[in-house]
Amino acid sequence: MDKLRMVGGTPLKGEVVIAGAKNAALPILCACLLTDQPVVLRNVPDLQDVRTMLKLLQEIGVTVNFPNASDRSHLVLSAAVIKSSEATYEMVKTMRASILVLGPLLARMHSAKVSLPGGCAIGARPVDQHIKGLKAMGASIKIKSGYIQAETKPPTDRLKGASILTDMITVTGTENLLMAATLASGITILENAAREPEVGDLAELLVKMGAKISGIGSDRLVIEGVEKLHGAEHSVIPDRIEAGTFLCAVAAAGGEVVVKHCRPDTLDAVMVKLKEAGLQMEVGPDWIKASMQGRPKAVSFRTSEYPAFPTDMQAQLMAVNAVANGSSMITETIFENRFMHVQELNRLGADIAIEGNTAIAQGVEKLSGAIVMATDLRASASLVIAGLAAQGETQVDRIYHLDRGYDRMEHKLTLLGAKIERIK
Numbered sequence: 001m002d003k004l005r006m007v008g009g010t011p012l013k014g015e016v017v018i019a020g021a022k023n024a025a026l027p028i029l030c031a032c033l034l035t036d037q038p039v040v041l042r043n044v045p046d047l048q049d050v051r052t053m054l055k056l057l058q059e060i061g062v063t064v065n066f067p068n069a070s071d072r073s074h075l076v077l078s079a080a081v082i083k084s085s086e087a088t089y090e091m092v093k094t095m096r097a098s099i100l101v102l103g104p105l106l107a108r109m110h111s112a113k114v115s116l117p118g119g120c121a122i123g124a125r126p127v128d129q130h131i132k133g134l135k136a137m138g139a140s141i142k143i144k145s146g147y148i149q150a151e152t153k154p155p156t157d158r159l160k161g162a163s164i165l166t167d168m169i170t171v172t173g174t175e176n177l178l179m180a181a182t183l184a185s186g187i188t189i190l191e192n193a194a195r196e197p198e199v200g201d202l203a204e205l206l207v208k209m210g211a212k213i214s215g216i217g218s219d220r221l222v223i224e225g226v227e228k229l230h231g232a233e234h235s236v237i238p239d240r241i242e243a244g245t246f247l248c249a250v251a252a253a254g255g256e257v258v259v260k261h262c263r264p265d266t267l268d269a270v271m272v273k274l275k276e277a278g279l280q281m282e283v284g285p286d287w288i289k290a291s292m293q294g295r296p297k298a299v300s301f302r303t304s305e306y307p308a309f310p311t312d313m314q315a316q317l318m319a320v321n322a323v324a325n326g327s328s329m330i331t332e333t334i335f336e337n338r339f340m341h342v343q344e345l346n347r348l349g350a351d352i353a354i355e356g357n358t359a360i361a362q363g364v365e366k367l368s369g370a371i372v373m374a375t376d377l378r379a380s381a382s383l384v385i386a387g388l389a390a391q392g393e394t395q396v397d398r399i400y401h402l403d404r405g406y407d408r409m410e411h412k413l414t415l416l417g418a419k420i421e422r423i424k
């Protein structure tokens with residue numbers, strides 16, 4: 001198992017180029033199942049979850065081509081032939097986003113068998129709203145032997161448009177239902193839809209493929225189903241979480257970094273908090289120049305759905321608070337168990353206590369390097385940030401979690417002057 005070893009204390013300096021968003025790329029890759037024509041994608045991040053999704057799509061019958069061998073971000077996918085409508089437990093257990101094949105497969109093939117994802121480190125994460133929505137669209141769904149078995153009925157076999165109000169805001173739930181609705185007969189209204197930019201990016205691609213969607217970016221999506229979608233070209237939006245992670249690294253370790261090829265307009269809530277923490281930022285159309293002198297100030301925050309502060313940035317900003325001047329309260333409202341990084345940050349000398357869904361951090365002047373263990377994707381990022389700010393050597397174990405969602409993070413940090421290396 002790979003590890004990251006770093007020696008902290010060096011301020012970061014230089015430029016970092018942000019990759020395409022994992023959470024936009026994953027549903028977008030699944031959208032290619034909705035058409036028998038090729039879909040051309042650019043700015044796809046080269047990370048483990050994308051490789052897993054491509055493997056799953058290939059098992060289903062999708063052909064995947066990289067037109068330029070040296071550029072893994074440019075892909076052509078063709079789902080001309082679907083040979084299987086199944087996502088096995090083996091695939092789904094390594095990546096929950098595999099559930100995103102359910103809506104497109106059901107819409108196009110009229111049946112799908114997808115393993116139930118089950119819980120994971122950050123929470124139970126049920127998919128009941130995906131199932132409820134597809135049932136409202138006329139699908140018959142059984143849960144058998146750990147699998148969601150879904151089908152639509154003759155004579156037309158098409159899903160039917162429906163008005164769907166989800167019990168809570170769900171990102172992949174909205175995406176699954178949105179994709180399914182594009183090929184349904186009639187009009188689907190998704191109320192309480194997730195407004196995350198990644199949902200909007202998927203919707204933009206679907207429109208390019210011939211889907212009729214209005215309300216993109218709002219919490220009410222109206223989809224008029226069409227009989228067929230066609231091929232399209234699309235560039236995945238930049239990853240706001242990767243950009244935010246690098247901004248937090250500068251806030252914690254100090255220095256001056258230009259975060260390039262990002263979308264500052266998708267980072268408002270994160271930038272407000274980092275500004276409060278003392279990070280100086282100059283913002284351009286697709287870049288943020290961030291600089292930090294001295295210690296950050298502690299900032300309290302709570303996670304919530306977009307456009308509020310993202311849960312996927314909670315651990316990274318907590319690492320900043322760990323070395324900040326003062327104390328902060330961090331409330332996690334999306335996932336019930338997303339504080340696994342706290343005990344590892346404390347192993348580095350942080351002073352953070354948990355009370356229910358709130359973490360109370362007393363900033364310390366210096367963290368000291370130690371061996372720590374990554375428990376999930378963003379927890380790993382927070383440990384790397386803390387390790388960069390700590391005195392001495394830190395080793396982060398189990399970075400396969402980090403590799404799921406970051407495109408060569410240690411390489412990008414090395415270019416910024418960090419003393420970091422991967423140990424195989």
Ligand SMILES: CC(=O)N[C@H]1[C@@H](OP(=O)(O)OP(=O)(O)OC[C@H]2O[C@@H](n3ccc(=O)[nH]c3=O)[C@H](O)[C@@H]2O)O[C@H](CO)[C@@H](O)[C@@H]1O
Nearest residue numbers: 023097125126127128129130169170171172173312334335
């Ligand atoms: C691949 C992807 O895009 N992952 C993101 C997506 O995950 P994901 O789409 O899985 O997260 P959701 O938005 O669905 O989850 C939000 C909350 O709703 C609950 N829920 C969700 C669906 C459902 O059917 N029933 C239910 O109870 C979840 O357990 C959670 O408490 O959004 C999360 C919240 O922004 C992010 O942290 C993840 O990075």
Ligand SMILES: C=C(OP(=O)(O)O)C(=O)O
Nearest residue numbers: 023096097312377378405
């Ligand atoms: C929780 C995350 O991803 P996933 O939903 O794929 O587990 C994340 O990106 O932080």
